[in-house]
Amino acid sequence: MKRRNFLGLMGAAGVSATLATKAQAGGNVHFEGYPGSRGVLFDATRCIGCRKCEIGCNEVNNLAKPEKPFTDLTVLDTARRTENEAYTVVNKYDQEGGAPVYRKIQCMHCLEPSCASACFVAAFAKQPSGAVTYDESVCVGCRYCMIACPFEIPTYTYDDPITPKVIKCDLCDANIKAGKISVPGCVNSCPKEALVYGEREELLKIARNRIGANPDKYIDHIYGEREVGGTSWLFISGVPFSEIGLREDLGVTSGPELNSGALSVVAMVPALWPLLLAGVYGITRRTDKINTQEKADAVAQAITETQDKANSDMKAAMERARNDKEATVKREVAKALEEAAKAAEEGDVEKEEEGA
Amino acid sequence: MTTETVSKKSLLTPFNVITGLILVMGAALTVWRFGWGIGAVTNLDNNNPWGLWIGFDLLCGVVLAAGGFVTSSAVYLFGMKKHHAAVRPAILTAFLGYLFVVIALQYDLGRPWRLPYPFVVQSGTTSMLFEVGLCVALYLTVLFLEFSPAALEWLGLKRLRNLIHKLTIALTIFGVVLSTLHQSSLGALYIIAPAKLHPLWYSTYLPTFFFISAIAAGLSMVMLEGWLTHKPLHDKMSEEYLAQHDDLYFGFAKGASFVLMGYFFIKVIGIAVDNEWNLLGTGWGQWFLFELLGFVLLPSVLYAIGTREKNLKLIRWTSLLTVLGIILNRLNVSVIAFNWHLPSEMRYVPSWQEIGVTVFVCTMLVVTFKFIATRMPIFYDHPEYKDEH
Numbered sequence: 179m180k181r182r183n184f185l186g187l188m189g190a191a192g193v194s195a196t197l198a199t200k201a202q203a204g205g206n207v208h209f210e211g212y213p214g215s216r217g218v219l220f221d222a223t224r225c226i227g228c229r230k231c232e233i234g235c236n237e238v239n240n241l242a243k244p245e246k247p248f249t250d251l252t253v254l255d256t257a258r259r260t261e262n263e264a265y266t267v268v269n270k271y272d273q274e275g276g277a278p279v280y281r282k283i284q285c286m287h288c289l290e291p292s293c294a295s296a297c298f299v300a301a302f303a304k305q306p307s308g309a310v311t312y313d314e315s316v317c318v319g320c321r322y323c324m325i326a327c328p329f330e331i332p333t334y335t336y337d338d339p340i341t342p343k344v345i346k347c348d349l350c351d352a353n354i355k356a357g358k359i360s361v362p363g364c365v366n367s368c369p370k371e372a373l374v375y376g377e378r379e380e381l382l383k384i385a386r387n388r389i390g391a392n393p394d395k396y397i398d399h400i401y402g403e404r405e406v407g408g409t410s411w412l413f414i415s416g417v418p419f420s421e422i423g424l425r426e427d428l429g430v431t432s433g434p435e436l437n438s439g440a441l442s443v444v445a446m447v448p449a450l451w452p453l454l455l456a457g458v459y460g461i462t463r464r465t466d467k468i469n470t471q472e473k474a475d476a477v478a479q480a481i482t483e484t485q486d487k488a489n490s491d492m493k494a495a496m497e498r499a500r501n502d503k504e505a506t507v508k509r510e511v512a513k514a515l516e517e518a519a520k521a522a523e524e525g526d527v528e529k530e531e532e533g534a
Numbered sequence: 535m536t537t538e539t540v541s542k543k544s545l546l547t548p549f550n551v552i553t554g555l556i557l558v559m560g561a562a563l564t565v566w567r568f569g570w571g572i573g574a575v576t577n578l579d580n581n582n583p584w585g586l587w588i589g590f591d592l593l594c595g596v597v598l599a600a601g602g603f604v605t606s607s608a609v610y611l612f613g614m615k616k617h618h619a620a621v622r623p624a625i626l627t628a629f630l631g632y633l634f635v636v637i638a639l640q641y642d643l644g645r646p647w648r649l650p651y652p653f654v655v656q657s658g659t660t661s662m663l664f665e666v667g668l669c670v671a672l673y674l675t676v677l678f679l680e681f682s683p684a685a686l687e688w689l690g691l692k693r694l695r696n697l698i699h700k701l702t703i704a705l706t707i708f709g710v711v712l713s714t715l716h717q718s719s720l721g722a723l724y725i726i727a728p729a730k731l732h733p734l735w736y737s738t739y740l741p742t743f744f745f746i747s748a749i750a751a752g753l754s755m756v757m758l759e760g761w762l763t764h765k766p767l768h769d770k771m772s773e774e775y776l777a778q779h780d781d782l783y784f785g786f787a788k789g790a791s792f793v794l795m796g797y798f799f800i801k802v803i804g805i806a807v808d809n810e811w812n813l814l815g816t817g818w819g820q821w822f823l824f825e826l827l828g829f830v831l832l833p834s835v836l837y838a839i840g841t842r843e844k845n846l847k848l849i850r851w852t853s854l855l856t857v858l859g860i861i862l863n864r865l866n867v868s869v870i871a872f873n874w875h876l877p878s879e880m881r882y883v884p885s886w887q888e889i890g891v892t893v894f895v896c897t898m899l900v901v902t903f904k905f906i907a908t909r910m911p912i913f914y915d916h917p918e919y920k921d922e923h
Binding site (some may be wrong): 259260261292294295296297298299300301316317318319320321322324325326328330332333334336337338339341342343425427428429433434436437439440441443444447448451452455456458459462465466 | 568569570571572573574576578579580581583584607610611612613642643644645646648649651652655656657658659660661662663664665667703706707708710711714715718719722723724725726727728729730738741
């Protein structure tokens with residue numbers, strides 16, 4: 179790694195540390211691995227499938243001896259994966275009209291490990307040495323790391339009821355740090371120099387040189403240089419990688435990067451949801467209040483209108499009654515007067531008749 | 535029928551006999567699991583670290599308990615006040631749902647007694663699972679508080695009950711925030727595994743898919759439960775609950791129809807964004823279309839018809855269809871379409887013990903629900919707190 183990149187990286191690390199989150203969503207920071215970190219280069223054109231690396235791993239890590247001895251090469255006839263008792267395995271891939279190709283697999287020690295990103299107790303860590311290590315003392319046993327690992331490497335001791343744990347290669351980090359060995363067990367026991375242990379930057383140069391020197395022998399690709407953001411283990415091969423059990427559809431995006439988008443939204447939810455929901459609640463209450471007020475107003479208005487109408491009706495009725503009464507009185511008076519006049523007239527006639 | 539005659543008759547009912555047998559089997563499986571390890575009772579292996587206990591107990595358990603936040607927010611925040619009587623059954627279901635999700639999780643975790651470690655020993659804050667864990671823990675607390683007034687009324691602890699009752703709105707808002715986060719984060723768990731989940735189900739929109747479908751699931755679960763509890767708990771239901779019951783169905787069915795239609799659209803957008811149309815012609819594509827058309831688009835249309843024609847029966851059956859569809863979706867993401875690239879002999883099929891534990895946990899949930907709903911004011915208002923909405 180260039181010095182400039184390293185300083186930039188350290189600066190970014192400082193910033194992200196203060197932000198208390200390792201996700202760098204939307205940032206333009208690209209982690210290219212710790213400077214001077216080590217890895218292993220595996221050259222499939224050199225591997226002879228002798229399983230010596232498996233023996234070396236088994237001995238260095240004090241693993242249980244397998245049922246069939248390591249010298250039994252018929253084991254290679256069936257495809258195998260890493261197991262609790264085998265941090266690394268070699269598989270044989272038959273080629274049409276040619277010698278079979280062998281491929282060793284173990285933890286790839288990603289530069290930005292998915293397992294570490296997935297672990298909710300941060301039991302996994304990418305060490306500056308290059309190794310991805312696992313801390314059993316905090317592991318809850320959720321096995322999300324196994325879901326997350328694109329290479330399907332970690333295994334679990336399912337049959338242990340009390341202290342089950344995840345198991346995977348640690349690039350012999352513990353043994354090397356303790357000074358017991360200087361090179362990983364597998365690398366140390368390879369008789370054909372198919373494995374080279376060293377600084378990743380150096381390994382990339384070696385790989386490029388080998389490909390450059392023998393372009394007909396090698397596929398022009400270093401598997402692990404960019405896959406899932408880059409891995410500390412690097413593979414070169416004479417046959418396509420998908421033919422030796424290395425998936426070529428994993429992409430170049432690291433696990434943490436895949437997650438960064440979703441993680442970046444997380445903070446927005448508790449920040450904005452309460453505002454929105456309280457707003458909706460406020461609007462609902464206000465609407466209720468306005469509705470209640472409008473209802474009350476309408477009722478009041480209706481009452482007033484009804485009362486006014488009743489009053490005016492009453493007034494009209496009274497008026498009518500009074501008019502009726504007056505008319506009756508008038509009529510009665512007129513009638514009385516008429517009768518009186520009639521009576522008087524009749525009296526005069528009688529008088530005239532009497533007087534005649 | 536009074537509760538007394540029920541309890542006298544109930545000792546040898548078919549329900550009790552079957553429940554008893556399941557509980558005995560569950561107890562035996564529990565001893566087996568914790569005495570001999572996960573490997574002794576499950577078909578989980580190094581290729582398939584998550585099985586039925588995560589796919590059904592966790593993912594389906596959480597999504598089917600979404601009725602709590604959906605109903606409480608609809609009633610308290612979005613102004614559907616007249617459906618007030620539906621809140622308590624929904625909150626109780628959600629609380630028990632989450633409680634038994636956490637209980638079921640104990641079986642799946644290698645060292646369950648370390649479950650608090652992410653919060654008290656060492657936090658992996660970059661993990662989607664950390665977020666799920668934190669939100670579920672907090673939401674379980676919120677649901678407990680939201681449910682507690684019913685228990686406190688039953689116990690006669692008036693002052694504490696009134697204190698918590700005052701927090702209703704704050705708890706509801708907090709509940710929606712937490713539900714949004716962990717419902718979506720359960721989908722986000724799989725964002726880190728694009729190489730293992732079939733591309734038709736894998737999408738960077740997974741969190742949105744999970745959240746929107748959780749709303750549809752919540753609405754449908756409230757209706758389905760209303761249907762299932764109607765007969766056995768009828769004598770516990772208040773007139774208010776029963777009177778607004780049909781109306782609630784029409785309101786929720788209408789809502790669910792729209793939400794499912796929205797969910798259908800974003801699922802199609804998910805295919806369009808990743809340009810995966812060509813995959814629809816494959817066998818997996820047909821399985822995907824079966825889920826999308828039969829369990830998303832169809833219930834959306836059926837809900838709409840049911841609402842328009844006021845067809846209660848159609849709405850009830852549609853709620854069952856929707857719930858089955860959500861279960862199918864979660865199982866597709868976590869089990870069926872997960873590790874689709876592995877040869878068939880390496881694929882995971884749950885063991886009978888795993889299914890047994892799942893049935894055991896579900897049975898405990900039903901028994902607990904029945905115990906509480908027949909004793910506490912869930913489907914009716916406590917006489918001392920009537921008219922207090």
